[in-house]
Amino acid sequence: MAHVVVVFHSGYGHTQRMAQSVADGANAELLAIDADGNLPEGGWELLNAADAIIMGSPTYMGSVSWQFKKFADASSKPWFSQQWKDKVFAGFTNSATMNGDKLSTLHYLFTLAMQHSGIWVGTGLMPSNSKAAQRNDVNYVGSFAGAMAQSPSDAGAKDMLPGDLETARLFGARVAATAAKFKG
Numbered sequence: 001m002a003h004v005v006v007v008f009h010s011g012y013g014h015t016q017r018m019a020q021s022v023a024d025g026a027n028a029e030l031l032a033i034d035a036d037g038n039l040p041e042g043g044w045e046l047l048n049a050a051d052a053i054i055m056g057s058p059t060y061m062g063s064v065s066w067q068f069k070k071f072a073d074a075s076s077k078p079w080f081s082q083q084w085k086d087k088v089f090a091g092f093t094n095s096a097t098m099n100g101d102k103l104s105t106l107h108y109l110f111t112l113a114m115q116h117s118g119i120w121v122g123t124g125l126m127p128s129n130s131k132a133a134q135r136n137d138v139n140y141v142g143s144f145a146g147a148m149a150q151s152p153s154d155a156g157a158k159d160m161l162p163g164d165l166e167t168a169r170l171f172g173a174r175v176a177a178t179a180a181k182f183k184g
Contacts, residue, residue, distance in 0.1 A: 002088075002179035004028035005046055006172070008056035009037070009067040013157030014094045015058045018149050021165040022054055022092055025172025037070030048078060052088035052121075052179035054172065055112070059095035059105040072112050079116055088179040089113035090121045092147035092168060094160075106146040119182065123147055124174045125167065136163035138170060147171040 004026040010016035016032070023030050031043050047053055057068035064072070078084050091109030093102045113120050122144045128137035140163055141148040149164035151157075 001027070002051040002176055002183050003049060004052040004054060004172075004176050004179060005031050005050040006054045006056065007031040007033065007039075007043075007047060007071070009033040009058070009065050009071070010056075011058050011060070011065055014149070014151045014160060015056050017157045017160055018092055018094055018147070018165065018168045019056050021168035022056065022147065022172035022175075025169035025174075026052070026054065026176035028052075028054065028172065028176065033067050033071045035067065037067035039071065044078070048083050050087065051183050052090070052175055053084065053113075053118070054090045054092065054175055055109045056092045057105060057109070059093045059100050059102045062101040062104045064105055064108050075112070075116070082117060085117040086182075087116070087118050088121055088175060088182055089116070089118035090146055090171070090175045092149075092171065094149040094151055094164075096151060096153040098141065098150050100150065102141075102143070102148045103145065106143070106148070110145065121175050121178045123167070123171050125170060134163075136161050138163055138167050140164070141167075
């Protein structure tokens with residue numbers, strides 16, 4: 001079994017709820033980035049010991065939140081010594097609109113993983129894109145690069161769609177299974 005950590009920032013609770021679903025699927029530990037962009041005590045050590053790191057951020061103005069960016073910039077210390085080289089990485093995001101430039105956020109997370117010499121895992125989920133598809137289907141948003149969710153701007157985290165949360169759970173399970181294969 002692989003040791004998986006889900007590191008995330010959540011501004012309004014939606015990304016936290018998604019992170020919990022990812023963690024449930026991956027049997028992972030949650031590591032929240034606080035409102036000031038910092039990890040709790042022991043956070044860096046937890047990431048260094050992980051076999052897989054799944055990163056999550058809301059999509060704000062076409063990219064990660066500034067709090068996540070502060071964490072990413074601070075990760076230059078493990079980058080310098082290549083502490084995360086060959087770890088499995090993946091990412092997820094949420095925004096208010098169906099597109100919301102979420103792919104930009106996933107590309108940012110992918111680039112960060114590549115900077116750390118990591119191995120990226122996508123969703124492995126086919127999109128729900130037929131005429132019979134319903135908004136609550138798994139991978140309705142249709143992402144291959146990482147898990148995406150859409151939450152209307154006037155909906156609280158408790159109103160997130162079960163299909164988006166199930167997508168996140170299945171995604172987490174795939175990342176954990178992939179990390180276990182790499183671990184041997």
